[in-house]
Amino acid sequence: MTFRRKLLTVFALTVFLSVAAVTGLVLAVTRSAFEKTEGQRTAALITQFQQEFKHQGEEVARRVDTIAASEPVTRMATTLNGAASSTPADSAGYFELAKSMAESRQFDFLELVDGHGTIISSAQWPAKFGYPEAAFENLSASSEQGAFLKQEELQDSTALGLFAVRATRVGDHPIYVIGGRRLDKSFLSALDLPVDMRALLYQNRGDHFSPDLLLDPSSGENISEGVKPAEKFAPLIEAVRQYNQEMTGIVHWSSDQADDEVFHAIPLRGVGKERPLLGILLIGNSRRSYVELKRHIRASALLVGGGGIVLAILLSSWVAARVTRPVGQLARAARSVAAGNWDTRVEVPGTDELSQLADSFNRMTTELLTQKERLVQTERVAAWRELARRLAHELKNPLFPLQLTVENLVRARMQSPEQFDEVFRESSRTLLAEISNLKAIIGRFSEFSKMPHPQLQQVSVNELVRGVAQLFQAQLQAPGREPIDCKFEFDERLGPIAADPELLHRALSNLVLNAMDAMPKGGTLTLRTKPYDGKVIIEIADTGSGLTREECERIFTPYYTSKQHGTGLGLAIVQSVVSDHGGRISVQSEPGRGTTFMIELPSNPDTLQGTKS
Amino acid sequence: MRPFDWRWLVVSSLLAGALAADAETRTQYGGTAHVAMRAAPTSLDPADGTQPDSFARRSLTMLMFDTLVTTDENEHVQAALATSWQASTGNQRWQFRLRHGVKFHDGTPLTAEVAAASLRAANPSWNVLVDADSVVIERDGADPELLAELALPRNAIAKRNSDSKPSGTGPFHIVDWQPAKRLTLAAEEACWRGRPFLDGVEVEMGRSFRDQMMALDLGKADWVEVAPEQSRRISAEGRLLASSLPIELMALVFTRDVKSADDRMLRESLALSVERGSIRSVLLQGAGQPAASILPNWLSGYAFVFPTDADLPRARHAREQVRTIPTWSVGYDGSDPVARLLAERIALNARDAGLSLQPTTANAADLRLVRISLASPDPWIALANAAALTGMPPVKSTGGSVEDLYAAEQAALATQRIIPLFHLPVSYAVATTLKNWTLRRDGSWSLADAWIGSGKP
Structure with missing residues (x-):
């Protein structure tokens, strides 16, 4: 991954994490605030319900008081107390009294019950006269108390009501007036509900949840049908029924979370020792505002995050470009220097770290160039010295016989003229020989300085190498010296290359000669060809004495030789030939384990085509 | 408290009627009696089987139509449109001789053919024949109850016209008929039994017990129905109550x-x-x-x-x-x-x-x-x-x-x-001005002989 990409990733990640962290924090705070508000609103509504309950209860109790003290009830109590025993026939005249009084007092429920708990008159279920009031014991005990909840059985259903009981005592047998108002939609509608809140009432009856028992003032008769099926309340209702305590739950009306409502379920209990669970008040709070706020925050976070990431990408691209441009320039300059352009320089735009780096780079190349020039100068001097030494050495050897020969001629002229002619002839031969030797030395130096430019043509490397080997085959097996085995390891797949066969033959001959010189005690000469990465490899390996590391490093230096009588130009010529062919020569050797020269030559198909054309 | 005994109602109502008749025995012609009822018949045809039987319908029928025979309070058969009758073949064949000079409200005379047609319409399973001025009824088997059957209002003799207002021979004829709402009857001057005392009878139909009682209290009705469960209270309030035997x-x-x-x-x-x-x-x-x-x-x-x-x-x-x-x-x-x-x-x-x-x-x-x-x-x-x-x-x-x-x-x-x-029982509340009304044993009432008095007992 490039530095620019790394920088971009870091920037984008930083922005994303920052936005995510802020969003999460805002959501958490929002949720906390919403829950707190919801709790406050629910508590307020519960308080309001309780106040309404108390107010309605007081009103019910007041009206029941009025009925109990009314003239018809008092007269009825008097009449029934006068009878020896109360029978339906005795109370038949009061059969419709409860209904008429309930209508006048606006009661949903009104029953007149005798001291034995037998219903004399019932407004809500007139046909129930003569039957015992089911909860008479609890009701008679509550005759002087306030209002209470009671589940009233009706003809085909039950109803939850707010009841009060009062006794009319004329004689020994009191008459109980049990009046109440239905806890229904109108009661719930009387609650001043805040926006997004609603109150429902579930009448607890039966063993299982029933949608028909759920009253919702905001819907029709009940909410068992429609877009909000009442069955959704079943888990919450069942939980309250099971644990008989306040519970809170979320009702999911649809897949849209905005339709969810949080319901607080409050059990409503009746009177008596067991305080039965008669109803469940459900206070619902819509989560729409919260969900929409949450969505708004998320959308904003996404927008901000997305924008931030885009901005981060742009910013990081700009910053990365500003940061990496000098670095890139430095890299390109370094590659240029590596390619040999020692005078490469980079721009120094400012004074920051990268500018200082660029300045240092420039100073480094300047210093390298200076040192290189110095080194070249030094090497040039050293080369001249070496040349001078070699020339002196080469020339000194023939000159000394020349001097001796001339001195011998002089001495012979002076001391024995009779032998002078003979000495002269011998000295002349010696002089000519040495002069010839001098000419040869000078010729080799001249030849080195006049290396011809390769004349490329189609050359089969294998054939060329094989030709060189055949040239030296006789010498390899010459009598008077230890035999040298010659091995060929040619890759026959090699095609022709563009090369100058004469120069290449000469270079290979030099290498074979060197190998033979390295194996005075015989050995194995291996000639190997192979393709490698679009190039042609030619290896000449011997099993001779090998070279030291220092010799390996200097072996291609002109005039350097490890031989006793070498000019030090052979390998220099080889390197020059290989280099002129666009190739490269290297050496691998260890003392005592032989030496391998490896020539890499380009196939040069394009050059070959050009040559053909 | 002792249970209320319906018998007292009957006794009291009969006693009240007797007292009224006794106190004001001089009959008066004229006046219209107003009757209210819950029933709302849509047809006045006695033989219309689609109409539910009710005491009110029976009563209305007998105001406008006559049967061949009637029964008295002792269940004895009395002559009506038939002056005599004779059973033969073991009560399987009955011959009724019709009264002469009887005319329907439309002026046409009562004939054996018309009577036979009326009986056939009411009893499709009967074989009703005409023999001169007699009507002959042949049954599949012995029918000792035929006379009682013929005394039922549904066997009243009616001459059916095209205007949905059948013509009868009873004491009143139809003046106005609004099905299920109102019926206005007028005294038939040429009734074979003599002209009724009342000039007419107006009947309001489809009225609830409560509305009927209010109409009675307001003087807009002279004869109203009383629900059985209300009869004791009505009687206790001192109103004139007529109750039948439990029928x-x-x-x-x-x-x-x-x-x-x-x-x-x-x-x-x-x-x-x-x-x-x-x-x-x-x-x-x-x-x-x-x-x-x-x-x-x-x-x-x-x-x-x-x-x-x-x-x-x-x-x-x-x-x-x-x-x-x-x-x-x-x-x-x-x-x-x-x-x-x-x-x-x-x-x-x-x-x-x-x-x-x-x-x-x-x-x-x-x-x-x-x-x-x-x-x-x-x-x-x-x-x-x-x-x-x-x-x-x-x-x-x-x-x-x-x-x-x-x-x-x-x-x-x-x-x-x-x-x-x-x-x-069937109970009726009666205005004190209405005199000489009759409550039959079958629960129906009759105003054929009733008249409007001063209201004093």
Whole structure:
């Protein structure tokens, strides 16, 4: 991954994490605030319900008081107390009294019950006269108390009501007036509900949840049908029924979370020792505002995050470009220097770290160039010295016989003229020989300085190498010296290359000669060809004495030789030939384990085509 | 407190009538009597079987039409349009000689052909023939009850016209007829029985008991119906009340026959669970008599042998014989104020026995709470008519003895198509100005001889 990409990733990640962290924090705070508000609103509504309950209860109790003290009830109590025993026939005249009084007092429920708990008159279920009031014991005990909840059985259903009981005592047998108002939609509608809140009432009856028992003032008769099926309340209702305590739950009306409502379920209990669970008040709070706020925050976070990431990408691209441009320039300059352009320089735009780096780079190349020039100068001097030494050495050897020969001629002229002619002839031969030797030395130096430019043509490397080997085959097996085995390891797949066969033959001959010189005690000469990465490899390996590391490093230096009588130009010529062919020569050797020269030559198909054309 | 006895109502009403007649015996012609009723017939044709039988319809019929024979208060047959009659072939062939000089309200004379056509229309199964000025009725078998049958209002002789206003020979003729709403009658000057005292009778139909009573209180009605449960209060308020003997049967009628042994046990359980005594005391306010028989005791003489008290242990025992308890729907007349309470109470009683009844005003129900107006003071005719109305097998007179009647009723009850509950009287509140009215034993009333007085007793 490039530095620019790394920088971009870091920037984008930083922005994303920052936005995510802020969003999460805002959501958490929002949720906390919403829950707190919801709790406050629910508590307020519960308080309001309780106040309404108390107010309605007081009103019910007041009206029941009025009925109990009314003239018809008092007269009825008097009449029934006068009878020896109360029978339906005795109370038949009061059969419709409860209904008429309930209508006048606006009661949903009104029953007149005798001291034995037998219903004399019932407004809500007139046909129930003569039957015992089911909860008479609890009701008679509550005759002087306030209002209470009671589940009233009706003809085909039950109803939850707010009841009060009062006794009319004329004689020994009191008459109980049990009046109440239905806890229904109108009661719930009387609650001043805040926006997004609603109150429902579930009448607890039966063993299982029933949608028909759920009253919702905001819907029709009940909410068992429609877009909000009442069955959704079943888990919450069942939980309250099971644990008989306040519970809170979320009702999911649809897949849209905005339709969810949080319901607080409050059990409503009746009177008596067991305080039965008669109803469940459900206070619902819509989560729409919260969900929409949450969505708004998320959308904003996404927008901000997305924008931030885009901005981060742009910013990081700009910053990365500003940061990496000098670095890139430095890299390109370094590659240029590596390619040999020692005078490469980079721009120094400012004074920051990268500018200082660029300045240092420039100073480094300047210093390298200076040192290189110095080194070249030094090497040039050293080369001249070496040349001078070699020339002196080469020339000194023939000159000394020349001097001796001339001195011998002089001495012979002076001391024995009779032998002078003979000495002269011998000295002349010696002089000519040495002069010839001098000419040869000078010729080799001249030849080195006049290396011809390769004349490329189609050359089969294998054939060329094989030709060189055949040239030296006789010498390899010459009598008077230890035999040298010659091995060929040619890759026959090699095609022709563009090369100058004469120069290449000469270079290979030099290498074979060197190998033979390295194996005075015989050995194995291996000639190997192979393709490698679009190039042609030619290896000449011997099993001779090998070279030291220092010799390996200097072996291609002109005039350097490890031989006793070498000019030090052979390998220099080889390197020059290989280099002129666009190739490269290297050496691998260890003392005592032989030496391998490896020539890499380009196939040069394009050059070959050009040559053909 | 002692239970209210309907007999006192009858006695008091008759006494009131007698006193009125005694105090103001000088009859007066003129005036119009105003009558209000709950029934709302859409046809005045006596033979129209699509119209439900009611005491009001019977009464209206007898204001406009005459039958061949009538029965007096002792159930003795009296001549009417037929002056004489003769039975032959073992009461299978009857010949009635028509009264001469009788004319219909449209002025046409009463002929044997018209009378025969009228009887054929009312009784399609009869073979009615004309023999000179006589009408001959031939039955498939002996029919000793034919005279009583002919005395029924539905067998009144009517001449049917194209204007839906049949013409009769009764004391009043039709002046205006608005079906189910209003009927205006005028005295028939040429009535063969003589002109009635009243100039006319105006009948308001489809009026509730409450509206009728208000009309009476406001002086807008002279003759109104009173619900049985209201009769005691009306009487206690000092109004003039006319009540018949218990002639109306209130019963639960199943809409289908017994299907299985379980069904039979459940019906028996229901019959045993109903607390007729409490219902009569409270819901009916002491009116009527608890009944377990179709015919009232005054009609049959043996009704007391049918126990009417609830027997909850037996009811539960019977119910426990059945594994699956269905929920029966009990239909009742929604316009009848006491019917709903009765249905609810019966459902409550049934619940005590472990049965499940659901009161409903829907027409489709497993059983219905019905009021059956017993057709005639003749027990055989009343029983046969009740059996026909409730889907029981036909009841045919076999000799006329009480034993036969008992056996016939017993057989009818054994079908368990019906659970008798009460025998109720028919009560009317009468304006004190209306004199000389008549309340027949079949529950119908007559103003043929009534007149408008000053109102003083």
